[in-house]
Amino acid sequence: MxxxxxxxxxxxxxxxxxxxxxxxxxxxxxxxxxxxxxxxxxxxxxxxxxxxxxxxxxxxxxxxxxxxxxxxxxxxxxxxxxxxxxxxxxxxxxxxxxxxxxxxxxxxxxxxxxxxxxxxxDLAQAEAVADLINAESRTAARAAFQSLSGAFSREVRHLGGRIQSLRVQAEAQIDFGEEVIPSTPSDTAAVLKALEEDLGRLINRGEAGMILRQGWTLVLAGPVNAGKSTLFNRFVGESKAIVTPLPGTTRDLLEADCLWEGIRLHIIDSAGFRETRDPIEQEGIRRALNAVGKAQLVLYVIDDTMGWHPEDESWQQKWGGTRRIWRIHNQIDRSGRKPGRVDTESFALSAETGEGVAELQAAILGEVRSATAGSPELLLARPRHLDALSKCRREILGARIALEHNEPFELMAEGVRRAQVALGQILDPPETEALLGAIFSTFCIGK
Ligand SMILES: Nc1nc2c(ncn2[C@@H]2O[C@H](COP(=O)(O)OP(=O)(O)OP(=O)(O)O)[C@@H](O)[C@H]2O)c(=O)[nH]1
Ligand SMILES: [Mg+2]
The missing domain is CATH 3.30.1360.120 (Probable tRNA modification gtpase trme; domain 1)
Known part of the structure; x- marks a missing residue:
């Protein structure tokens, strides 16, 4: 074009x-x-x-x-x-x-x-222009500025250069045999391994940057009537969710984007967990479990006067224990518990009166900030960049495994070629109208 x-x-x-x-x-x-x-x-x-x-x-x-x-x-x-x-x-x-x-x-x-x-x-720099304009915090702006000035592009080009020399070497070896190229498979494997590690480091930095861009998804989950929707309304600052004394009030997911001290949070209220025959409520619970699966942090809200139940344990097992889950003892205005942090992963508050809510919000912000710590190294990557980097790393890993298993040399060379193509998507992708349209249409007019 x-x-x-x-x-x-x-x-x-x-x-x-x-x-x-x-x-x-x-x-x-x-x-x-x-x-x-x-x-x-x-x-x-x-x-x-x-x-x-x-x-x-x-x-x-x-x-x-x-x-x-x-x-x-x-x-x-x-x-x-x-x-x-x-x-x-x-x-x-x-x-x-x-x-x-x-x-x-x-x-x-x-x-x-x-x-x-x-x-x-290059394309990554152009994307950084929009990221700088849209940055919602000083840290995000600094990270975008780094990309805009070409720091990210230089790292990608440097990796690309290393992959290119591997490719040249592999192809020469295929064409002329080993007498021309003195390197041994173990040298090549070491080069591939180093590449994999450097790609991994760049991906980690990009993932930390992604938190800055998209924020965290926070899901309010837990048994019916615990006060999830009441807490959701308090978080978003308006009465967005319906609150009633009837168990099973919330069915659909309710979502809101909030900006807390410049940090973006995507907050989701969900249907309360309980065994039910009502197909609408069952669908709500299925959606709740699904939302939990995408959250960076789950706030498992319980009514403190009812305490913790074996069913709560079994609901949590439905989504496995790898995710960050904090227990929220709600309704302390009725249970009489002191507001604030109970232990590292549980908090006491009243969604109704608001006591203890500020402490929870501060703790959430602390958690997000610590996940983006090391900010000088932060990279404001886009999902498109992370996809390309991950694909590149997978191909490099595949090439190394082929080499270590004494597969035909061509297989390794083909993996390296595909890794190069994947990386090329970041700075110089084939210029399709669709890709450019998707990127530039999100800019403001006049930029
Ligand atoms: N006293 C007191 N009542 C609360 C508190 N939080 C919620 N409630 C009440 O508890 C009832 C249920 O609150 P909801 O926020 O609808 O609870 P939920 O967890 O969203 O319930 P479902 O949508 O049915 O799963 C309502 O009558 C609320 O007013 C609280 O901190 N203190
Ligand atoms: Mg509700």
Missing amino acids: TARRDIIVAGATPTGIGAVSIVRLSGEGTFALAERVAGPLPPPRMARVRTFRDAQNCEIDYGLVIRFVRPHSYTGEDLVEFQGHGSPVTVEALIQVFLEQGARLARPGEFSERSFLNGRM
Whole structure:
């Protein structure tokens, strides 16, 4: 796919009243169009005050004009920025003038897409632009900035280089036999092993970064009537879930995204566990168990006046014991227990009065933060990157196993080739409309 060169225009600053608004124009013929509206353009990268006029020569606004000559611009094309007054009316009028004279409105992310298509950034860097803009905490912004400046891409390229030399060596060995290539299978196995380990480290850092991006999923589970929905409402700060004294009130999963101190949490309220013949409730419980399976943290809520029951044990066994499960003793306003942490993995609170809830929230945040500890090394990877890295590692592992089992050498070489293809997906995937569309359509307009 080659870069389209028609002229695109968009506001680069948010719509609304402000000190300054920036409108950007990019593509072939941009300078001629800009001159029709703003008069003679300043030398490249110099700011000059100009009056912006429409086709009838009526003044719209005046402000700074900056010209960037390709390839030294954000998009890699001729680009002009107009910095006018921060009035939505004049910005709209200015954009309209450009549209009337041959430009078209940019799609979301189209400036960045052109930057990628013109080789100004690789795909991981372009994705990091959106991640930086959307970062919800300082840590996430720092991690995105690292990727944007190319740190992640460099690591991927370095791994790619190592895989490439393995491939060259393996293919030479197939073509010319062992007298040409002095390396032994055990050398190659060691190189493969080292690659596997380095890929594993990068994946771990990416997984920690993913927590930053997507946050944790927190599921409220437990027996009927324990107060899960009451606690859910308190967490989300509104009466979203229906609460009644009837056991079996909640059937569907109720989901909400919350931002606690800049950390994203996806909170799910679910149907209470009990044996039932009601098919609707059975389906609710099935969904609850399914949600638990995807959670980073399960809050198992019990009514403290009822205590812990053998059934609670058997429900927990249904999803195995590997997940983080915290026991929440709710309704302490009735049981009389002191609010706060009971032990490392259990908390006492009243969802009704709110006492003890802040301590639980602080503990949850502490847990998320410790999972993302080591933040200087954090990588704000996307699922797409982690898939590619994992696939690459699987292929390298397969190649090493083939080698160690004295399989035909070609099998090992084929594994290494597939590993290289998998890794290539991160920075330079085959440019399909679908992939680029999926990535850039999530950007804001004007970026
Ligand atoms: N006193 C007191 N009552 C509570 C507390 N939490 C919940 N309740 C009451 O307990 C009843 C059940 O609360 P829910 O939040 O609907 O319980 P649930 O666990 O969602 O129940 P199901 O959806 O049926 O599984 C309601 O009448 C609530 O008002 C609490 O901390 N103290
Ligand atoms: Mg409920």
